[in-house]
Amino acid sequence: MKKAMALLLLVSTLLAGCESMSVSECKVADWGRVGYSDGARGVSDRRIASYTEDCGEAGIETDPQAYRKGWDAGIVNFCTPANGWREGTLGNSGKASVCQGQAGYAGFARYLGAGLQVHSTQEQMKRNTSESERLQKRLDASKSDEEKRRLRNDLRDIDRDQLNLRYLLTQQQLLAP
Incomplete structure (x- = not known):
């Protein structure tokens, strides 16, 4: 039983690691700032696709244009x-x-x-x-x-x-x- 619980915890932790953004983060996201932060850290601008998928599953829309504008400003710093x-x-x-x-x-x-x-x-x-x-x-x-x-x-x-x-x-x- 303990092994099964440990395995379940491990699997859920790994699956949670696949999320690019939590539902609560999606709800309050300033997509321009998210894009800027990603750009400034050298994250690919294709990351918006992950956000769109993860937030979309929760019925929340992303703003790819605001994200890209922020990313363009952030990547200069990277x-x-x-x-x-x-x-x-x-x-x-x-x-x-x-x-x-x-x-x-x-x-x-x-x-x-x-x-x-x-x-x-x-x-x-x-x-x-x-x-x-x-x-x-x-x-x-x-x-x-x-x-x-x-x-x-x-x-x-x-x-x-x-x-x-x-x-x-x-x-x-x-x-x-």
Whole structure:
């Protein structure tokens, strides 16, 4: 019984997560402000379709024109070099499409690309750290001198790679807006 209740709670939580807006939010929505907020956060203007569906199920109409006017004003605040950099360093490459066709696209895209390079370098450094920890455990457990020598060489190679990556990361971060 407890498992069934837990499963029911999990399913209802997941289904509630599919709603873009609650009925009470639909009733009081200022569609211009909703659009502005979505644009300023880099949410696609296609989000209005989700709002229209969710609010429509409750018999509440959306205002796509007001939403779009607000979104157009908000997206200008999102498509900046600083946000491109932030999204890139977070690994969010998908945000570029939201800014395509916007006045700030060139700067956003440039810094998004630079930020994605930083993200990639940081991810490689994390992988190297994990591999180094794995090899160190193997070295600690090893009984064979030949295996210990090989593992120490592998660890040295990773250390050299990490040094190069730290230098590269420093250079990449100089490109921040």
